Amino acid sequence: MIPATARAGIGSWPARAEAWLDERGRPAWIAAMVLGFIAFWPVGLALLAYMIWSKRMFSRSCGARSAMSRHVAWNSSGNAAFDAYKADTLRRLEEEQIAFESFLQRLREAKDKQEFDAFMEERSRTASRPAADADA
Missing domain, CATH: 1.10.287 (Helix Hairpins)
Incomplete structure (x- = not known):
């Protein structure tokens, strides 16, 4: 049994x-x-x-955020003040996460621009070198 x-x-x-x-x-x-x-x-x-x-x-x-939001929606503490505090804290954390992801995106774009500018500068230097060599 x-x-x-x-x-x-x-x-x-x-x-x-x-x-x-x-x-x-x-x-x-x-x-x-x-x-x-x-x-x-x-x-x-x-x-x-x-x-x-x-x-x-x-x-x-699909992932931790949706699982967390489902958990929050299903499990009320029964205390309205605490539930409001919890909802406000979660909203603030989501806003901070969005701001941080935006910051990371700007960092990636700045790095990409820096690498591209370095590439273009190197390319222009190599393009001008053969012309100088041909004149000599």
């Missing part, structure tokens, strides 16, 4: 597996699908269908 706690654990493994994959993002879902195709093709096909049906395949928000 299986204890009740073990039976509850057996029934909840799909939800735990889904949460585990959501925490790791889209690459984990794709890896699970590929492994499913390798092990037994209907499992991979079922995972692919589920990913398309649940919009995990094409959404940009």
Whole structure:
């Protein structure tokens, strides 16, 4: 006879597996699908269908952020002041993340411009050298 706690654990493994994959993002879902195709093709096909049906395949928000937002939406503390504070803090953190990603993008663009300018300067120096050599 299986204890009740073990039976509850057996029934909840799909939800735990889904949460585990959501925490790791889209690459984990794709890896699970590929492994499913390798092990037994209907499992991979079922995972692919589920990913398309649940919009995990094409959404940009699959991952820790969406898992966190679902967790926040489902687990209210019951204290309105704390829930407002938590929502405000999460909103502020998301804004900081967006600002930081924008900062990183500007850094990448500045580095790319610097590398391109160096390339063009080197190219103009090498282009002017053969002309000077031909005159001599």
